Amino acid sequence: MANKSAEQRNRVETALDRVRHQIGLVLGAAAGARQAAEAELAKLELERDIVRVGMNHATPEQQNEWSKHPAAHEVFGALGTVRGTFYTDWSQGPATLRELVGQNAPGPAGAKPGEWLGRVGHNAGITSPGLWRVGSATAAGGDATRTFDVAVPLLDESHLAITSAPKTRPVIDGIVQNLLIRVLSTFEPGAVRVHLWDIGQLTAILPDLYPLSRTSALSLYDPGRLEDLLDELAGHIRRIHATGMQDGKTSLREMRVHRQERIEPFRIAVLYGNGETLEPERARDLKRVASGALAAGICLIMIDVPTAVSASVETLSLIDDRHAISSMTGTDLVVDLDPPMPSGQVIRAADRIAAALIAKQGGPRSFDDLLPTELGRESSARELRAPVGFFEGEPVEVVIGDASPHALIGGPSGSGKTNFLYALLGSLAARYSPDELALYLLDFKEGVSFAGLAPGRKDASWLPHARLVGVNVNTDREFGLALLRFLADELRRRSAAAKEHEVTNLADLREADPGGHWPRIVAVIDEFQYLFAGRDQVTATATQLLEDIARRGRSQGIHMVLASQDVAGIEAFWGKPAVFEQCTLRIAMPKARRVLAETNNAAVSAPKWHGVLNHDSGVAHGNQLAHIPDASSKDVFVRLQHRLWDEYAARFPRPRLFDGAHSPILEQFPAYLDLKPSSRPRALLGQSIDVTEAACGVDLSWAPGRNIAVLGSAAAEALSIMDSSARSLARQYEPGQVEFVLGCAIEACAPAVLELAERLRADGHTATMVDDLTSTLESLSGGAKILLLYGVDAALPSLEVKAVGQLKSGLDHLRTVLKQGPGHGIHTIGWWRSIARLKDTLGFAGTDDIGTWAALDVQGNELAPFAAGQVVHWSPRPGRALFFDRTTHGAPEVIIPFQRPENAQ
């Protein structure tokens, strides 16, 4: 039993010993592993320390410390091998970089200033260097073989953001100026434009470049108006983008390569901030500009402008006044910045570039420079496009088409509006034949600015494109209305044709109807605000018509060019936004107000004989400044007009000239000359105020009411109307077919009446002067007779007298003649000097027997009973009459009585 238990105990102890042994083994292995890990860690830590400090940069104490490390030998050995391998590879690094910069920054972009500074560049600007030198850097080791150039991309590659360190402004100016003069000296003059803005100052930004500020190569902006610069840049971006779209290209660079021409200059905008964030709106604008700029060849150099832009931006952060860290080289390498180029040499270089640019652009351009080499080569199917001026030697065009259908021109008196119109008309007329372009020209100004475009006494030539020339129409607003009516009718005619051909615009209509005559119509109305000068029917109708034409003219090729002196004209648009909005082309002459958008001040600073052209409804980014050549001096336009006249006059009729200052002469008037014997004779009372040269006539058919009353005391006009009525009728009867009976109760007019009688007799007619009107009226029998009664009012007292034994007075006979005469061919043309006397004459019979009348110096409200009770607006004025014919008129119209021979000049 004892043995058995001892044996058992032995077995247990043996098993425990085995377990203990196993545990010992495991613990020993763990301790060993830990020791090895600790040694590895110490080795790695040593390696890290050495790498962090750098083998060559360690102090002797440090070296000593490291060498005591048990793994020192091994670590130094391994690091030495790595370093050796690395430096074997890198020994080529600086040389490679030097070569790279040399290739991408050729000539002034990277070379030493002594090699190029002061010479004018030749690069045409189709391609550009990829890099521009700012300094150098030296790789570890410190020796010169490890130095390489540091250069940054600019222009359409990348923007550049520079951050200053304290007191480094002069250094930054040096960097920026170095870069700019490198760029300016690379390209031919005119290929680069520099825009400078500094939040802190207006004048002293990069002064060494100032010689360039007399050209377009350098512009400065107001410190408080960053928006002006950003607007301008945004405008360029939009324009370049739009041009690119037409070419199917997304960047200016692609377009340049595709077209193999520069197209637009490179632009560099330098923005000096102060480290503070911009106001939110500006920051937003800047971000927007920055993101579209590079594709438009616009590069920003921003100094201390904190902004996150989503475009390619390289950075340069100054450490002190000689050194910087650059995004091109990374944070491990310090850039040694190039020193500023010598001020005197930079000034001289800038001066030479400026002089070369001025020489290249030539002197101021003339009107002839606007003209093409060959006349009339362009098609107006899609649009009208013509240069009207120049900016820095480059032509600036006006486009009239779908996007800019109508134009508004403003500028104070003497600012050159009329001159601009001549430049525009000349440039257009020289490019488009009269088949492509028809002009309707109206000038409400007192004066004759367009008169030369119609045949005149001194010069028989005319502008063959002109269909209508209206001058001195300031008192004849109705003529403006007539033009608008004409345009509205033409609009309808074109719409109908378009509908018939199932097209929607002029270009398609011309294609669908190649035989049709569909020129683009441009109607120019100078001082158009006269149209709205009054709270009357003319204003109301003009507004309505203008709106209609403005809205629908675009697609039918009917365009309006409205010019006005400043505010007055534009005020006329208040409450009529439709017209204003449709005038997307705005032209502001110097000091013009309200023509451009509210916040767009470009016209304020525009120099003399310049204009700000804007195809974007006057929003600042659409501004294009242009010098307008002198087009209105003696003989300038006339020379072109003679060329055009020689070319086209045989094929195109002369324009209609309407001159409000001159009354027409009956004997020269086409409607009078064309009169022939007719079964329906018409009495011509005067000229209609209309686009066509029409006469206003009264049909004297044998029907009740066909009498004519001339109303008012203005003798010259009254005599004229009586005269032209009689003489025009005389032409429509064969001798003997009609009898004229003339009675004159106004002594002063007797000679004129006698003279008329003579003329009528000379034409072979019977013309009887009567003294005793009562007996003449009593004995009148049927058959064609024209009674010409001068001053019926003066005859009334004797007509009212009833002779002894007579049942009827002369007045009774007159009433009978007025009532029953027309039906039997007896028509009365009578002159009453007052409306009250006419009413007395008619008595209780009502006004029906006076079917037509021409009113002179009488008030409109007196005329209502004779115009079917409607309100008559009429401000009497010399040389004009208000005419109404019950059978043909809805409302009275203004007419111009003919000039009587003795009044003719």
Ligand SMILES: Nc1ncnc2c1ncn2[C@@H]1O[C@H](COP(=O)(O)OP(=O)(O)OP(=O)(O)O)[C@@H](O)[C@H]1O
């Ligand atoms: N670009 C120019 N170059 C030289 N002379 C010019 C130019 N523009 C206008 N002029 C001259 O200035 C004068 C006034 O110009 P213009 O008649 O065109 O001004 P306006 O604005 O139409 O003035 P207003 O409304 O009083 O008629 C004219 O004698 C004209 O010859």
